[in-house]
Amino acid sequence: MTISALIIDDEQLARDELAYLLESAKDVDVVAQGANGIEAVELIEEHHPDLVFLDVQMPGLDGFAVIQRVMDRHRKQKDGSNGWSLPQFVFATAYDQYAVRAFDVNAVDYLLKPFDRGRVEKALERVRGRMTNGAAAANGSSESPIESQLDALLSLLKSPQGAARTAPPAKLIVQAGSRLLLVDQADICFAEIEEGVIRVVTQQFEGQSKCRTIEELLDQLEPAMFWRAHRSFVANINQIREVVPWFKSTYQLRMNDKKQTEIPVSRAQTKRLRELFNL
Structure with a gap:
């Protein structure tokens, strides 16, 4: 069975990257792409896809507003004679850590930017399973x-608890040798994951985080301060010393640690970099 899919994202590079990763999935057919929430609603109604990859952060109509409109229209049409089935949604997000926790609670799948091939494949496996199980569960249900x-x-997301969006702790525990140090987040320059180990680098020293994944680390960091510039790197925006032009219109970030480490910016995050520093 072929899965018809839409890609909705306001960043062309992100759409291109996801479309490229989906090419290896032989049962997925990307039928259309959209750049904003209005296009998303129109394309969903036009194509009635099985699956929608939907960006959370879009100007104007964000991903959640898209869902609300699609749900409202779906229910109106379902009451008539031209009802259609809701698609599966996989949300794409780069910054909103509360949203990620909300997705986990409700078993709705998501991808963190920049996209990872293995994570995309895992999301597709879950979609296939839900499509099979959902069809069986929906029989006899309104x-x-x-x-x-x-x-x-x-x-x-609309609840008072959701609106509050619990703030992350001001300090982070970093293991340096046999010591467990409480580090002010503002002093962290960047973090890097390699072979499952997360290295945290400050202006004075470096150590390891107890977190197992970058996603888990991001849950503990202030989202307004830290940016996932690459799938393996999280940068403190305030600790970027220099933006270095690199090959094929890409960039590297020279950080403010003792070694002035240069970390890469993925193609999908280039637009975000330009927005941050008006490049």
Whole structure:
């Protein structure tokens, strides 16, 4: 069975990267792409896809507003004679750590930018499983499993707890040798994951985080300060010393640590870099 899919993202580079990664999935057919929330709603109604890769952060109509409109229109049409099935959604996000936790709670899948091939393949496996199980579970039910999941997600995001968005701790525990140090987040220059180990570098020293993944580390960091410039690197925006032009219109970041380490910026994050520093 071929899975028809849409890619909705306001960044051309992100759309291109995801489309490239999906080419290796023989059962996925990307039928259209959109650059904003309005296009997303129109394309979903036009193509009735099985799957939508939907950016969370878009100007105007963000990913959650898209879901709300699609749900509203779906219910109106379902009451008539031209009802259609809701697609599976895989959300793409780079900054909103609360949203990531909300997705986990409601079993709605997500991808963190920059995209990782293995993570995309895992998301597709989950989509295939949900499509199979959802079709069976929906028999005899007035509301599909997808509808229930999305309702729960939107309710959580609108709740007072969701609106509050709990702030991350001001300090981070970093292991340096046998010592466990409490480090001010502002002093962290960058973090890098290599072979499952996360190295945290400050202006004075470096050590290791107890976190197992970059996603877990980001949950503990201030999202307004830290930016995932590359799938393996998280940079403190305030500790970037220099932006270095690199090959094929890409960049590297020279950080403010003792070694003035240069870390890469992925193609998908180039637009975000230009927005941050008006390049």
